Amino acid sequence: MRYSFDIQQQESGVVTRVLPGTGVGAAAVVAPVHRLADRPIQPPPTRRKKSIEEEVVALEQAALAVQNLLQTRASAAAGEISAILTALSAFAADPALLMAAKAEINNGWDSPTAISRAAKSFAQMLQSAGGAFAERAADLDEIALRITAHLTNQEWSVEIPTSGRYVLVAEDLTPADTSQINPKIVVGVITQKGGPTSHTSIICRQMGIAAVVGCAAALELTNGDVVLVDPVGDRVVIDGNLNDATAALPIVDPDAATLIPVYGNIGNQKDAKSVVAMHGAGVGLFRTELLYLDADSSPTISEQRKIYEEVFTELGNRPIVIRTLDAGSDKPLKFLNLAAEENPALGVRGWRIAGPQPQVIFDQLTAIKQAADSTGADVRVMAPMISIPQEAHAFAAMAREVGLHHIGIMIETPAIAFAVRDLAGHVEFVSIGTNDLAQYLFAADRQHNALADFLDPWQPALLRTINRICDDAARIKISVGVCGEAAADPLLAVVLAGIGVNSVSAAAPAIPGVRTRLALVSFDQAKQAADLAMKATSASQAKELVKAYLN
Ligand code: PEP
Numbered sequence: 001m002r003y004s005f006d007i008q009q010q011e012s013g014v015v016t017r018v019l020p021g022t023g024v025g026a027a028a029v030v031a032p033v034h035r036l037a038d039r040p041i042q043p044p045p046t047r048r049k050k051s052i053e054e055e056v057v058a059l060e061q062a063a064l065a066v067q068n069l070l071q072t073r074a075s076a077a078a079g080e081i082s083a084i085l086t087a088l089s090a091f092a093a094d095p096a097l098l099m100a101a102k103a104e105i106n107n108g109w110d111s112p113t114a115i116s117r118a119a120k121s122f123a124q125m126l127q128s129a130g131g132a133f134a135e136r137a138a139d140l141d142e143i144a145l146r147i148t149a150h151l152t153n154q155e156w157s158v159e160i161p162t163s164g165r166y167v168l169v170a171e172d173l174t175p176a177d178t179s180q181i182n183p184k185i186v187v188g189v190i191t192q193k194g195g196p197t198s199h200t201s202i203i204c205r206q207m208g209i210a211a212v213v214g215c216a217a218a219l220e221l222t223n224g225d226v227v228l229v230d231p232v233g234d235r236v237v238i239d240g241n242l243n244d245a246t247a248a249l250p251i252v253d254p255d256a257a258t259l260i261p262v263y264g265n266i267g268n269q270k271d272a273k274s275v276v277a278m279h280g281a282g283v284g285l286f287r288t289e290l291l292y293l294d295a296d297s298s299p300t301i302s303e304q305r306k307i308y309e310e311v312f313t314e315l316g317n318r319p320i321v322i323r324t325l326d327a328g329s330d331k332p333l334k335f336l337n338l339a340a341e342e343n344p345a346l347g348v349r350g351w352r353i354a355g356p357q358p359q360v361i362f363d364q365l366t367a368i369k370q371a372a373d374s375t376g377a378d379v380r381v382m383a384p385m386i387s388i389p390q391e392a393h394a395f396a397a398m399a400r401e402v403g404l405h406h407i408g409i410m411i412e413t414p415a416i417a418f419a420v421r422d423l424a425g426h427v428e429f430v431s432i433g434t435n436d437l438a439q440y441l442f443a444a445d446r447q448h449n450a451l452a453d454f455l456d457p458w459q460p461a462l463l464r465t466i467n468r469i470c471d472d473a474a475r476i477k478i479s480v481g482v483c484g485e486a487a488a489d490p491l492l493a494v495v496l497a498g499i500g501v502n503s504v505s506a507a508a509p510a511i512p513g514v515r516t517r518l519a520l521v522s523f524d525q526a527k528q529a530a531d532l533a534m535k536a537t538s539a540s541q542a543k544e545l546v547k548a549y550l551n
């Protein structure tokens, strides 16, 4: 068989081949495939043979050429695309990045290796910051690759068709590629990489192009294949017919009632604005550590208060759950001077930093209280990375000491998931961080690409754990939210509501999709979906069963 994906019989009776992925957009299209050239090859790490000066000059010239190219494309583009290209061109000229690359040249590497090493370490920093920062890590890859292509005389011409009607297929599309797309000619996009909030998705959404991203089998498609791009069905169908396209969900009034409220995850004031623009019911997770990733010294109470006031003001009277610093592990904060650890994910992180450095958390809570008082905002506080009830009790006592009263904790470790009843009388809510809960439940590093299947939030064992948390929380009459990535998946949000979760919180771009789903189902349907998912024996089976039931 030529393709490594499912063969299915469509409603029309025709046998077709189906490639699953993540759909972007509402309208399906059918058109022939146009495969883009593969990306340039990153040469293996190579020691410098030329002089330092020669390598530095070559690097500077290549960086300048890339900057100019991107800037030219930015000027020719409009709106969000232009902004993305401008930001990218700024990366190419970033003095810190070039300085780091020059240091690598000094260390004996040639210029392509030097820029790749420098970009990698910057990308890692962004990755460990998580959320929107992590998605920008791919921009650094692109910049390093463009500079490398220039240095090694590799062509990176991506011929985007300028006539006809095509579906573009590529490993991934860079903003520079997408800026050349004419949506009358490129009517669909399929990429092997990318997620619902990657650049490709943002740009396709903006241009109204049907897309399926994160489509693992994309590169098995070849020129001449005719495909149905079915974004609502999260799939590509080879030889598919428009009649086979999954019907789009009806457009739902953004303020329509939903089964459970949909909040937004934020890291700064700009994110808070986006949550409001997306009609989020409030903020379910404010990751405060992201504000201080570069801080060399502890932010003072008044510095913190000012930032919190700005964020709270943006949200008006919507409720906001603010999390105390989740430092350590994937989010190191320089100013805490934490000792290096063998296993940082299992080390001093989250609330555990209150052991050696209680004043840091006490000051943060004080700043939150002051900002809540001065803005009149509806503020709730929670602590990350709690493992035993005594930690929750200590956090609640500290928060009460500064005068805060709406107090909760995150459930991110299996131990606390099974000790929820011991929280009675101390906290009024819990918020499940499915990213870390999955990491610790499955003993699978959340940053390890090869372990992604364990971390799939559809894993039945994770859903059953959430079920247990909800049962115990209901017994002691405290509410349960989910603020990990699980909450950003519309179908899974329905399952969570059916399990008994009282609210979900996701990054702003995911809010409309989640809200639409939650506005269209009844509680009985959600319960049925939850039963199907929890009884499944694999993540993919759970998702397929729920999809078949709800679609
Ligand atoms: C989580 O672990 O699911 C979570 C929301 O926290 P973070 O992703 O910031 O660790």
Ligand code: MG
Pocket (backbone or CB within 6 Å): 384, 412, 433, 435, 436
């Ligand atoms: Mg977490």
